Structures are given as C-alpha cells and as structure tokens.
Amino acid sequence: AQKVTQAQTEISVVEKEDVTLDCVYETRDTTYYLFWYKQPPSGELVFLIRRNSFDEQNEISGRYSWNFQKSTSSFNFTITASQVVDSAVYFCALGGSGTYKYIFGTGTRLKVLA
Amino acid sequence: GAVVSQHPSWVICKSGTSVKIECRSLDFQATTMFWYRQFPKQSLMLMATSNEGSKATYEQGVEKDKFLINHASLTLSTLTVTSAHPEDSSFYICSASDLTGLARNNEQFFGPGTRLTVL
Numbered sequence: 474a475q476k477v478t479q480a481q482t483e484i485s486v487v488e489k490e491d492v493t494l495d496c497v498y499e500t501r502d503t504t505y506y507l508f509w510y511k512q513p514p515s516g517e518l519v520f521l522i523r524r525n526s527f528d529e530q531n532e533i534s535g536r537y538s539w540n541f542q543k544s545t546s547s548f549n550f551t552i553t554a555s556q557v558v559d560s561a562v563y564f565c566a567l568g569g570s571g572t573y574k575y576i577f578g579t580g581t582r583l584k585v586l587a
Numbered sequence: 588g589a590v591v592s593q594h595p596s597w598v599i600c601k602s603g604t605s606v607k608i609e610c611r612s613l614d615f616q617a618t619t620m621f622w623y624r625q626f627p628k629q630s631l632m633l634m635a636t637s638n639e640g641s642k643a644t645y646e647q648g649v650e651k652d653k654f655l656i657n658h659a660s661l662t663l664s665t666l667t668v669t670s671a672h673p674e675d676s677s678f679y680i681c682s683a684s685d686l687t688g689l690a691r692n693n694e695q696f697f698g699p700g701t702r703l704t705v706l
Binding site for chain 2: 506510515516517518520523564568573574575577578579580582
C-alpha cells in the first residue's frame with residue numbers, strides 16, 4: 474500500500490527562522506514520484522517540486538531546498554529565512570508509476586510570525 | 588505551462604438541488620482528469636479518475652450515483668453533485684493529465700478549486 478506521512482500538523486516560526494517540513498512515504502513501486510505543493514488560504518495548490526525515484530539529488534530553489542533520502546523513505550522540505558508569505562499548508566504527495574494517482578499527506582500548516 | 592480552470596470558483600445552493608462543476612484544460616488535451624474533495628483543515632482525498640470517453644473510476648466509499656462525472660471531451664470534465672446536502676459542503680479540486688504527452692514524471696495539473704456550500 475502507498476502512504477504519505479506528514480507528522481507535523483502545525484509549525485509556528487518567527488520570520489527569518491529556517492524551518493524543515495518532514496515527509497515520509499511508503500511504496501512498493503520501484504518507480505515513483507514525489508511532490509510538494511503549497512496551499513495558501515485561497516485554496517489553490519501551488520506546485521513546488523517534483524522528484525522521481527531515480528534522482529536522489531537534493532535541490533535548491535531560492536530559499537527552498539529539498540532533501541530526498543531513499544534509504545529512509547523521506548523527502549523533506551526546508552525553507553530558509555522564512556517569510557510571512559510562506560504561511561500556508563504544505564502537502565507532500567506520492568505518485569505511482571502505474572495508476573498515475575496521487576496520495577497526499579495530511580499536510581503541515583506553517584505559520585510564520587512577523 | 589499547462590493551465591486548468593474550474594467553474595464556478597464558489598457556489599452556494601439549497602439542500603436537495605444539484606450542482607455542476609466544470610474542469611477545463613486550457614492549453615493541452617487531458618486524457619485523464621481527477622476529482623478531489625477537501626474538507627476544512629483536511630487533506631485532499633481522491634474521489635474519482637475519469638478518462639475521456641469512458642466511465643469514471645470511483646474510489647472506495649464515493650457514491651457514483653451522487654457524484655456524477657462526465658469526461659466527454661479531451662478538455663472538459665464535469666462533476667455533478669446530485670441532491671446536495673450540507674455534508675457535501677467542501678472544496679472540490681480537479682486535476683488533469685495528458686498520459687500521452689505531458690504526463691512524463693507522472694504530473695497532474697491542478698485547477699483552482701470550487702468551494703461548495705450547501706444550505
């Protein structure tokens with residue numbers, strides 16, 4: 474069975490702090506895809522990153538970085554120097570190679586306080 | 588990039604009425620569309636998968652007679668909530684994928700969502 478666990482329900486940080494959002498996944502597929510989405514209060518999902526199971530390179534995009542560790546089945550997301558505009562719910566998702574369905578984690582609500 | 592629209596963005600209806608939500612892929616052909624439901628402060632739950640020209644596949648626990656899905660063309664899928672009740676109030680999100688082209692890396696493109704309130 475496929476599963477995505479985001480153990481952190483809510484995190485509050487003060488602006489300019491770094492914050493890491495955890496994502497642990499379970500799958501029996503050898504080919505799979507991992508995603509992070511941001512959902513601001515408006516509700517629209519904002520795509521942040523996609524990573525396939527064969528690419529374990531970490532990625533950095535501005536203040537965002539992702540750490541993919543197949544050995545621990547984790548795909549963690551770090552925001553450096555957080556800003557108030559980063560306040561949102563962040564979802565990690567897992568896509569299989571056959572069904573094209575996504576399994577979403579329960580989300581982590583990030584509050585960045587000024 | 589691939590753009591998906593939804594209409595309406597929000598709707599309020601009376602209990603017992605039916606509501607139709609449209610999902611359109613604006614710049615690509617969506618061979619497959621997905622419908623999700625998201626209750627407040629919860630995650631997105633997949634309701635059904637629809638392929639153009641064929642019947643939708645519903646997830647366990649989703650009533651196919653209540654949530655009618657039609658994917659009649661490669662750019663349009665509709666979700667009709669029949670005889671809506673207050674417990675159907677939710678945020679409905681569609682996504683679209685082109686399994687023959689853009690769906691490299693298993694990508695789905697999400698619409699902006701429709702907020703349904705049933706009084």
